[in-house]
Amino acid sequence: MARTSPLMIQVATGDPRPIGRQIVDAVRMKIATGELIQGDQLPSVRGLAQQLMINPNTVAKAYAELTTEGWLESRQGTGLFVAAPRQRLSDAERERRLDDAIGRFVNDVIPLGFPPDEVQDRVAHEFRQLVPRKTA
Structure with a gap:
């Protein structure tokens, strides 16, 4: 229902x-x-x-x-x-979109001057905050 x-x-x-x-x-x-x-x-x-x-x-x-x-x-x-979960995009399209998103992210973040380790830690923290909801 x-x-x-x-x-x-x-x-x-x-x-x-x-x-x-x-x-x-x-x-x-x-x-x-x-x-x-x-x-x-x-x-x-x-x-x-x-x-x-x-x-x-x-x-x-x-x-x-x-x-x-x-x-x-x-x-x-x-x-x-x-809708029921399904792969909505081809593997090639998923890869292309990931590359585009990472490129935009890096271009936005580099000028902020944070050390790469801090950026990676914060991104990992955000993933930990979101992903567990999906598997629960």
Whole structure:
């Protein structure tokens, strides 16, 4: 039986990412960390738009992207649900995205002047904070 999950996300006007991207990223993270699990129902487009005080079209586009990518599934007449886990990207695409993300991260962090050991420790700490939720 599916449980309806409130989608506790926030959008930030100061974030350089568009609001739709913030929604997509937040939902992906909640699924990846196990905060949202297979079968959880997401709020309606109108409900999330009201919660976040944004245009419903923005939510609809974010939900459509998540559905196309296989993170969510639409059930006729009942709404959107977290889809069953599956490999959503080819191995080559996963590698490409990892390389891109690491490149962006390194370019953002190097100018901050932290020693590499401290950066690695902090990244490892963040992973430890997130990953256990997925396996629990």
